[in-house]
Amino acid sequence: MKKNGVKMIKINSKNVDVYYGKKQALFNINLDIEENQVTALIGPSGCGKSTFLRCLNRMNDVIDICRVKGQIIINDFDINDKSCDVVRLREKIGMVFQKPNPFPKTIYENISYGPTIHGMAQSKNEMDEIVETSLKKAALWEEVKDRLHEPGTGLSGGQQQRLCIARAISVKPEVILMDEPCSALDPIATAQIEELIDELKKDHTIIIVTHSMAQAARVSQNTGFFHLGELIEHGSTDKIFKNPENKKTQDYITGRFG
Amino acid sequence: MNKNKEQLLNKRYKAEKRFRLYGQGAIFMALLFLTIFIFKIFSTGYSAFQKTWLIVPVTFDAELMMLEQNPSKEDLKDADYYDIALKSMADLDPNANEDQENELKRMVSYFFEREIKRELLNDPSLIGKTKDVYLTASDDLDQVFKGNYPRDLPEDQRRVTDYQLKIFDQLVELGKVESKFNLSFFTYPDSREAELAGIASSFMGSIFSILVCLMIAFPVAVLAAIYLEEFAPKNRFTDFIEVNINNLAAVPSIVFGLLGLGILLAVFQLPRSTPLVGGITLSLMTLPTIIIACRASLKAVPPSIREAALAMGASKMQTTMHHTVPLSMPGTLSGTIIGLAQALGETAPLILIGMVAFVNTIPGSPLDPAASLPVQIYIWAESAERGFVEKVSACIMVLLGFLIIMNLFAQIIRHKFEKKWS
Numbered sequence: 001m002k003k004n005g006v007k008m009i010k011i012n013s014k015n016v017d018v019y020y021g022k023k024q025a026l027f028n029i030n031l032d033i034e035e036n037q038v039t040a041l042i043g044p045s046g047c048g049k050s051t052f053l054r055c056l057n058r059m060n061d062v063i064d065i066c067r068v069k070g071q072i073i074i075n076d077f078d079i080n081d082k083s084c085d086v087v088r089l090r091e092k093i094g095m096v097f098q099k100p101n102p103f104p105k106t107i108y109e110n111i112s113y114g115p116t117i118h119g120m121a122q123s124k125n126e127m128d129e130i131v132e133t134s135l136k137k138a139a140l141w142e143e144v145k146d147r148l149h150e151p152g153t154g155l156s157g158g159q160q161q162r163l164c165i166a167r168a169i170s171v172k173p174e175v176i177l178m179d180e181p182c183s184a185l186d187p188i189a190t191a192q193i194e195e196l197i198d199e200l201k202k203d204h205t206i207i208i209v210t211h212s213m214a215q216a217a218r219v220s221q222n223t224g225f226f227h228l229g230e231l232i233e234h235g236s237t238d239k240i241f242k243n244p245e246n247k248k249t250q251d252y253i254t255g256r257f258g
Numbered sequence: 259m260n261k262n263k264e265q266l267l268n269k270r271y272k273a274e275k276r277f278r279l280y281g282q283g284a285i286f287m288a289l290l291f292l293t294i295f296i297f298k299i300f301s302t303g304y305s306a307f308q309k310t311w312l313i314v315p316v317t318f319d320a321e322l323m324m325l326e327q328n329p330s331k332e333d334l335k336d337a338d339y340y341d342i343a344l345k346s347m348a349d350l351d352p353n354a355n356e357d358q359e360n361e362l363k364r365m366v367s368y369f370f371e372r373e374i375k376r377e378l379l380n381d382p383s384l385i386g387k388t389k390d391v392y393l394t395a396s397d398d399l400d401q402v403f404k405g406n407y408p409r410d411l412p413e414d415q416r417r418v419t420d421y422q423l424k425i426f427d428q429l430v431e432l433g434k435v436e437s438k439f440n441l442s443f444f445t446y447p448d449s450r451e452a453e454l455a456g457i458a459s460s461f462m463g464s465i466f467s468i469l470v471c472l473m474i475a476f477p478v479a480v481l482a483a484i485y486l487e488e489f490a491p492k493n494r495f496t497d498f499i500e501v502n503i504n505n506l507a508a509v510p511s512i513v514f515g516l517l518g519l520g521i522l523l524a525v526f527q528l529p530r531s532t533p534l535v536g537g538i539t540l541s542l543m544t545l546p547t548i549i550i551a552c553r554a555s556l557k558a559v560p561p562s563i564r565e566a567a568l569a570m571g572a573s574k575m576q577t578t579m580h581h582t583v584p585l586s587m588p589g590t591l592s593g594t595i596i597g598l599a600q601a602l603g604e605t606a607p608l609i610l611i612g613m614v615a616f617v618n619t620i621p622g623s624p625l626d627p628a629a630s631l632p633v634q635i636y637i638w639a640e641s642a643e644r645g646f647v648e649k650v651s652a653c654i655m656v657l658l659g660f661l662i663i664m665n666l667f668a669q670i671i672r673h674k675f676e677k678k679w680s
Contacts, residue, residue, distance in 0.1 A: 059569060064492060087571050095569035101562035103581060113580075114570040171571065187363070 008035040010175060010205045016070035016148075018051050018060065025051050027069070027230045033175075034223075038197060038206045040216035040237065043226035044252065045049050049209045052226070053177050056207065057093040058086050063217050074175070094168030098180040100160035102152035102167070103125060110152045110163055111135065114171040130170055139196050140167035152224050160188025165196065169204070175201065178208040182215065196218050213253055225249045291333045299658075309453070310395040310403040310442035312366055312429060316346040316374055317388040317638055325385065330628035334379055343371040346391075350425055361422050367394040367453045392436070397645030399426055403435060404440060407644060443652065447618045448637070452645025455638070458620045463533050463613065463628025464602060464660075470537020470624050471601050475544040476594055482545075483552035483590075507546035514543045515607030523611060531612040532626040539611055540601040544646035547600065547634025551593020554588035588675040599661050605632040631657045 011033035018026035026048045033039050041049040051060070058079060071078045079089055086091070091114075091132040092143040102110050111131045114120075121127040140162040144155070152163050161181055168176055178197070182190040197206055197219050210216050216223055217237060224234035225248075233246045244250045320329075322345065323337040347366065348359040365369075370393045377391050378384055398418045401407040403426075429435050446456030454600050482503075490496045518539035524527045528535050559582050567577040608614065614633050621628035629637065637651045638646045 057569065059565065062565070062568060087573050088572035090569055097565060097569075098396075099562060101560075101566045103563065103566060104585065113567075117570070117572055117576055117580075167566075167570065225605060 009033070009034040010054050010074065011207075012071075012073040013052075014071040014073070016052070016055060016068065016072060018055060018069075019067045020063070021065040025229050027170075031224055031231055031234055033163050033207060034206060035205050036201055036203075036237060037222055038201050038220040039124045039205065039222040039224065040220035041209045041224050041226060042211075042213060042252075043218050043232075045098075045211075047226040047228040049224075049226045050179055052177055052207050053207060056175070056177055057090050057095055058084075059095065061086060084114070091171050092173055093175040093177060094171065094173035095177040096161070096164050096168050096179065096181045100157060100164050101156070102160050104151065104153050104165050106149045107135075107152045107155070107163060108148040110167050111170045114167060116170055120171065134166040134170040137169055137200070138162045139192065139199075140166055158191075158192060161189065161193060162196065163183060165193070165200075169200070173204060175205045175207065178206065180209050180211060183211060190215070213241075225252060227252070272274075273385060291473075298472075299654050302648055303411075303655050305404045306443060306648040306652035307440050308404070308437045309442065310400040310558065311392040311438060312395050312399075313390045313434040313436060314346050314350065314366075314393050315388050316377070316391045318342060318384045319345075319388060320385050329382075329385075331379075331382075334382055337375075339375045340494065343374050343651065346374070350429070357595055358421055361419055362425065365396055365399055367396055367451055368533075369394055369454055390434075392438075394442075394562070395435070397643060400453050400645050401624045402426065403430070403437065404648075406648070443558045443649075444555055447620050448616060448634065449618060450616075452641070452643045452649060455646070455649060457631065457634060457656060459617045460629040460631050460634035460653075461656070462621050462628040463536070466533035466621060466624040466628065467536040467540055467608075467613075467630055468598055468602055470532045470534055471540040471544055472594070474538060475541035475548055475597070479545050479548035479594075480552055480590060483549045484578060484583060485557060486549075487553045488495060488582060489574070501515050503546050503549050507550060509543075510606075511543055511604050512606040512610065512642055513548060515610030517542065518607060518611045529544050529625055529627075531615045531617070532625055533613075533621065533628050533630075534624040535607050535611050536613050536628075536630060537624065539607045540604060543604065543607065544597040544601050547597035548590070548594050552590040555589025555593070557584045558589065588672050591675075592668035592672045595608040595664050595671070599664045599668075602631055602661060602664070603657065608633050609636070631660070 009032045011031075013031050013033075016026060017024060023140055024203065029052055031052075043049050043052065050182065051099055054060045055068055055072060055243075056074075056079075058068075060068055062167075068080060070080070072080055074089075074093070076082070081206050086135040088194075103113065105113075108131055111134050112121075112127050115127060115130050132141065132145075135144065140159060143159060152160065155163060155251075165176075185193065200206060208219065220237045222234065223237045225232045225240060225242040225244075225246075227248055233240060233244060233249045240249060241253055244253065274597060301322055304489060320326075322341045323339060325333060325337050329337070344359075344363060347362045347370070348354060350362055351358065372390055373393055377389065398407060398416075399422070401479065402409065402423070407418070408416075409423065418426075426435070442454065443456045444461075445458050446454055447459035448457075449455040486496060486499065518535055522535050522538055523530060528538075563581050563585065564577055567581045568574075572580065608630055613628065613630055614637065615627060615629070616637070617627050617629050619626070631653060635657070636652055638650045638653065
């Protein structure tokens, strides 16, 4: 989206290096993410695209041996800075995982968990409203409105993933990170999620890691191509897919490796 | 080539068949041993739940009891019952000489005086009248009536005299001997007399010990497990602690008993023979079991649940308390119950801290001296009287029943609260 003709940059990463113990997983990544756009990260397995995604909400902190260097600036603030509170950060930056991972609780509790711990609802009514809007935005409301108090784990795979998306948007994050959200789903469920992503980009900046180049081409406006821990090329999806500058990108998108 | 394949196939089938047979054989053996064990215990123990009573006519003679006219309740309590008790036993054989009267007296338990007193206190209008009173038979006659006593032994090798047997047989013929459910086995504390010995003291002792053990071991173990599993950094020091917890689980229980003796009794001067000390000692033993069970069930919570919570902006603490710990509770609780069941059956450490002492009062709190069920089994198994043989088995039955109920409870918790995740 352009404001006054200038592209708004939401996330600005500078010289990001990631190490797992002694092994370096990401090399000097410089990537800008545009606001209210879908950015796809593609590349062969083990290229570091998921690692980069997890840098953006500091999920790599969970892994003991993982170290992140460099700057990632969101809203003029470096999230790798010591003063950054990860709880606040993750409230602003939601995440959807590869495998649907609803809490083994009711559908309602799955959605209300985030708003509860962040104190976003003052009353039961407000909470009901948050749950309803989140589920509606995730295009799940019609299917589950009569069984909000049944376990979320009883839903189908695609429904579970939409439940996870609803859970992520319940705290109104600015950015949503999606780590191969469709890889465990069938084509119909995948199509529903892709449609949803297109809807969500009105209110959120979305970064999606995907194995499927077709999916990247369908849903994203910008694409970054990772290979062996390096960002080989990034730019508008149109350009990457139709007119790549780098030979490796060309080879990858034409299916010569990966 | 084809023949070779055929042979291979046959070989495979045979190996499979053999393996099944081994497995079935093993299960058969296990069941056989279990059946023999249970049969043995039940066949010797079931008779302990019956008690033999002699029905003896007692005349409540006010003069003999030193009672005045219109006695008050207090007077009745203070009255002398020994003489009428003796007299009613002696009256069983009007021709008895002094020695024989003594033998007659020994046909019932030394509680006979109290049993007669209770009768009168229940119904004060009995004064001056005669009533058939149920008196607990001595343990030897009890065994005779149950058929556990060899009557054909020469008299000098028996504890029951020929004279006693003669009177007893007369009473049996008159229908004055009755067998009833042995309630006193559950309500009386231990006694030197087998017919009066019960498990009330050791049962309460066991309950108090287990409660103390639970209250100490559960919170400490769960906190330790949560910290080690969720918060502690993984380094050499925590590895060292982990190895030592596993070692602790393998330490023989008697060592914990020595620890309790040396520290709780000698240094801290806690009261000897009490469930408090027993419980603390047992909790040391149960601690590693619960820690290991709790850690295993924390580990079994899928990491995706933790990631989901963290990514929602939950802090480490919130993630642990809201998601991981509740999900690990079924496993933790059933591990706890299994640990407690182990502690319940533990004898050696309790013997060392003095819970083996003869206790003939029922403990009202963990600070009163008490025995425990397994120690009670040990004490009775050491006793020479025939009457204790069945009590040992009966006590084992109670202990086993207790254990089975606890394990059942563990199973129910596991099934009821186990959550399925996709």
